[in-house]
Structure formats: structure tokens, C-alpha cells
Amino acid sequence: MDIGIDQIGFYTPNKFVDMVDLANARNQDPNKFLIGIGQDRMAVADKTQDAVSMGINATAEYLDQVDLEKLGLLIFATESGIDQSKSASLFVKEALNLPAQIRTFEIKEACFALTASLQVARDYVRAHPHHSAMIIGSDIARYGLSTPGEVTQGAGAISMLIKEDPAIIALEDGHTSHSENINDFWRPNNLATAVVDGHYSRDVYLDFFKSTFKPFLEEKQLAVADFAGICYHLPYTKMGYKAHKIAIEGQDDETVKRLSDNFQLSAKYSRQVGNIYTASLYMSVLSLLENGELEAGDRVGFFSYGSGAMAEFFSGRVVEGYQKRLRPALHARMLRERIRLGIGQYEEIFTEGLQALPENVEFTSDANHGTWYLAGQEGYVRQYKQK
Numbered sequence: 001m002d003i004g005i006d007q008i009g010f011y012t013p014n015k016f017v018d019m020v021d022l023a024n025a026r027n028q029d030p031n032k033f034l035i036g037i038g039q040d041r042m043a044v045a046d047k048t049q050d051a052v053s054m055g056i057n058a059t060a061e062y063l064d065q066v067d068l069e070k071l072g073l074l075i076f077a078t079e080s081g082i083d084q085s086k087s088a089s090l091f092v093k094e095a096l097n098l099p100a101q102i103r104t105f106e107i108k109e110a111c112f113a114l115t116a117s118l119q120v121a122r123d124y125v126r127a128h129p130h131h132s133a134m135i136i137g138s139d140i141a142r143y144g145l146s147t148p149g150e151v152t153q154g155a156g157a158i159s160m161l162i163k164e165d166p167a168i169i170a171l172e173d174g175h176t177s178h179s180e181n182i183n184d185f186w187r188p189n190n191l192a193t194a195v196v197d198g199h200y201s202r203d204v205y206l207d208f209f210k211s212t213f214k215p216f217l218e219e220k221q222l223a224v225a226d227f228a229g230i231c232y233h234l235p236y237t238k239m240g241y242k243a244h245k246i247a248i249e250g251q252d253d254e255t256v257k258r259l260s261d262n263f264q265l266s267a268k269y270s271r272q273v274g275n276i277y278t279a280s281l282y283m284s285v286l287s288l289l290e291n292g293e294l295e296a297g298d299r300v301g302f303f304s305y306g307s308g309a310m311a312e313f314f315s316g317r318v319v320e321g322y323q324k325r326l327r328p329a330l331h332a333r334m335l336r337e338r339i340r341l342g343i344g345q346y347e348e349i350f351t352e353g354l355q356a357l358p359e360n361v362e363f364t365s366d367a368n369h370g371t372w373y374l375a376g377q378e379g380y381v382r383q384y385k386q387k
């Protein structure tokens, strides 16, 4: 039985910072950000968008095509959680009126968590063949003003429906995993921004790629040339490019060209959005599918990395007619119609985002009609509304 991705929804907030503006404000050469880091813009979530509202928006994109009677599982992966106890998925479930009988919870392991959700969802569908699972990854990356990590911030969500006979990507059996207890990046409960050892995290990411990629090829008896594309967790696009260079080392010209072209296409959305932690890898998959020209049966590799750290490599095959399931025009418009923030405006939004919400507060949204947003808090209960 083929199991895999049947729907992909994507959401990123309606505001961004241009990397040239940021470089100028930070007295940096713009080429460091544009080329050295490989980012053009970064999405900014104002106080009306949190992990939950972004997750609702990404899911709402395809909800009308889901057979809700068959939905049995909803997993929310995030490292930007809004509560130490209650799952973010319960807010999604209420907002979108999902069935009461589904099993639902939130999970965490840095950026790896959406991959963990995908594997749990796949096992769930294997065990319950006619049922489907919904998985959401949603995050806001915050490092701090004028820090080296600032240029790698971002905000957004990906939501996917996992089921048998999927319309987009059928996952292949097998994966290679690697984990170690290390301190490359983490988000202590008492801090509103991440703690990161940037250069160390970059080295560990590459070490974990080496620990999973070659062993995967050996285990599955595959060659690099058997992949049409390889998608990476993209904390910033240059990071994935470094892993890509390891993957193509010593390959023939045709393979190098195909994988390099498809790498650039997979990085297209990330260049505009920045790091969305749990959802970053899946935003690259969507970017490749919506901007590339993959054919039915093409094999795509997935490299998932989550700080702390945990990595996994696995693969899937593109399904015949997958293009009909995608919404590239909608996503292009969402990215195009964003508001370009001045650095002062961005800094104000950023600083406001670090504050804890008061017990009672009300927000209005400037988002487009139909967008879900955080409308405030009543007695410490977050309120979500649709504009």
C-alpha cells in the first residue's frame, strides 16, 4: 500500500524584511546576506500571528478537500508552542471544526518534529488503512536584533494530509536516523529568543548529513543519480547548499546539473520566507514541486535536521498528476502581496513579540479577508478569529 503526502497547505504572514535593508541597517555587506547566507527576504509575524494561527491558515487552505469522516489523527509539531500543557492542535481542531473523535497532540524535537509527525502519521495509516492523518509544522524563528542569527529568522507553517494512495508523494520504505545530545541550538523556557552556537550548529548539521545520507544509499542500494532532487532542512539556503555540495561530490555532469537545478528550485520559497523551523524541509519540498518540473515516479530525497540533535534521511516518489493537487498561484500571490517593513517597524514588531501577553488583551488584524489570526487573550485563553 502506498502511503504519503496527499495535500500540502502553506502559510506565511503578510509582512517581510528585505535583506538589503537589513544589511544596510546592520552595517553589513548585502552580499553576505544575499550570497553568503543565501536569503533575499524574511517573513515577520506580528502579534496577530502565532504558531497556532499560522497552522490554522495552512490547514484551511485544503480543508474543503478532506474527507473528515476518515480523519483519525492530528499532530502539531512546533518549537514555538503557546502553552506548556495544552496541545496547539486543540485550537486548530476547534477553529476548523474537526471531528471530536480524532487523536490529537503536540510534539517537539526542534526542526525534526514535523518529520517525526510524518513518520508517526505513516505508521498510523499503515495500521488504519482507510484513515488519514493531518500533520502541521508551524514556527516563528527569533534570534534577536543585531545578532548573527537575525538574518536567518522567519515565520510560517506547512500542513499536510497523510493517507493511502496519496496524490502528491508516495513515501518509500526505509530511513536512516542519527541522534546525539548536543547543544548547538535551543530555546530555554525563560528566554524569548533562541540560544545558538551558530558555527558549531552548521558543522553538526553537515556531520549529521554525512551520518545519514551515505548509509541511506548503502541500505537501499541506491546511487546519487537515482534522485531527481534532494530537499534539505533549510535554516538558510546556504546551509542546504553546503550539504548539497557533499551529495554531488564526484557525480557525473548530468546528475550534478539536475540536482543543482532542483536544489535552487527547492530553495526558492525559503529565500523569501527564512527559517520556519519544523516546516522548513517541507517548504523546500513544496517549492521544488511547485516551481520545478518533476515527473511521475521521480525520486525525491528528504534530509531532516533538528538541533539538539536528531536527523533523518528518507525518500519518496512523485505521484502521477501531482501538479493538480498544488496551488502555486496562491502561494506566489501570498509571497508577492506582503508588506515590506522598514527596519524601524520590524524592530518594533520584534520587540513587542518578546513580551508575554497580558491576561486580557484584544488585537485587530490587517491580514487579507479569510485569514485566521490571534485576536487576543481572555483570562489567559488565546482567542483565534477569522477576518
Ligand code: HMG
Residues within 6 Å of the ligand: 029, 031, 032, 033, 035, 036, 037, 079, 110, 111, 112, 148, 149, 150, 151, 152, 184, 185, 196, 197, 198, 199, 201, 202, 205, 233, 234, 235, 236, 238, 239, 275, 277, 278, 305, 306, 307
Ligand atoms: P556569521 O558568523 O555572521 O556568518 O553567522 P559567517 O561569518 O559564518 O558568514 C556566513 C557566510 O557568508 C560565509 O560563507 C562567508 O564567507 C559569507 P561560508 O563560509 O559559510 O560558505 N560571506 C560573504 N559572502 C559574500 N559576500 C560577502 C560575504 N561576507 C561573508 N561580503 C550563522 C552565520 C549561520 C552562524 C548565523 O546566521 C547563525 O547563527 N544562524 C542561526 C543558526 C543556524 O541557522 N544554524 C544552521 C544549522 S542548525 C539548524 O539547521 C537547526 C535550526 O533550524 C534550529 C532547529 O532545529 O530547531 C537552526
